[in-house]
Amino acid sequence: MLINNYHTGLIEAGCDEAGRGCLAGAVFAAAVILPPNYVNADLNDSKQLSEKRRYVLRDTIERDAVAWAVGVVTPEEIDEINILNASILAMHRALDQLTTRPEAVIVDGNRFKPYGSLPSVTIVKGDGKYLSIAAASILAKTYRDDYMKRLAEEYPQYDWKGNKGYPTKKHRDAIRQFGATPYHRRTFNLLGDTQLEFEFEE
Template identity: 75%
Template sequence: MLQNHYYDGLTEAGCDEAGRGCLAGSVYAAAVILPPDYRNDLLNDSKQLSAKKRYALRDMILRDAVAWAVGIVTPEEIDKINILNASILAMHRALDALKVRPEAVIVDGNRFKPYRDLPFATIVKGDGKYLSIAAASILAKTFRDDYMDDLAEEYPQYDWRSNKGYPTKKHRAAIKLHGVTPYHRKSFTLLPPEELSLDF
């Protein structure tokens, strides 16, 4: 069973990101503040859940959260500041957009930069340990999936509806055949080194 909070007695926001390992698309992050005594036994790390369960849980989170927000960093920004900094910036943007000010922040993973002057904790596999991080992982993942589905309408040949921008064989084959789009992250290794002689 996931734990309710890390910091006793503080209004705590859980943060997580989605899309860090993708070749295309923005990176998304979410910040969620849940009620102090919140319980939801269905909540878990978004990667452990089916798409149908994720979307059902998103509706519950949007209904039940004290506050929630999503932050986005574009492929152009990722190429300028690198994906680690972009992931942290997306979390900061999500925190900025919260309608309720948190007093502490807990983050999935092991890297974060201080947000304002708030205490924070980085928690490896935190989306499987704390409810608010699990909730943030579900929001970040589902809102990013919706965005990639929209991009797939514009560029159907890259199979983004199914791969969401991750480096699948089909995605890389489309890059080799069609070149890159404005949504690809140019600073990433879009094709394996042996195929990099291609002229994009």
């Protein structure tokens, strides 16, 4: 079972991002503050859950959370500041929108920049260890998936409904055939080596 809090006794926000490894689309991040002593045995890293289960849990998180928010950084901004900085900026933007101000921040991964004067800690695979990070991973993933499905209606040939912008063979073949769209990240290796495909989140 995942743990509720890292900073015991503080109002703590968990943060995670989605879409960092994609060739197209914005990067999304979420920040979630859960109630003290919150328990939910169903919460887990979003990558370990089915798509249907993620959306069910999104409703539960939004209902139960003390506060939650989603931040977005556009492909143009990603190209300007790089994907690491963009991922962190998306988390900061999510934190900015929280209606309850956190007293500490915990972040999935190993890189983060200070958010004001708040204490923060990075936790590798934190979305499989802490409830608030797992909740943030589910919100970031589902809201980004919704966004990519909308873009797929505009550009169906890239299979964004299926690959969500990740560098699959079908996605790269479409780039070769049709070129890049305004939603592609121009600083990324869009064509890459088709023998070395990235894993993408179902």
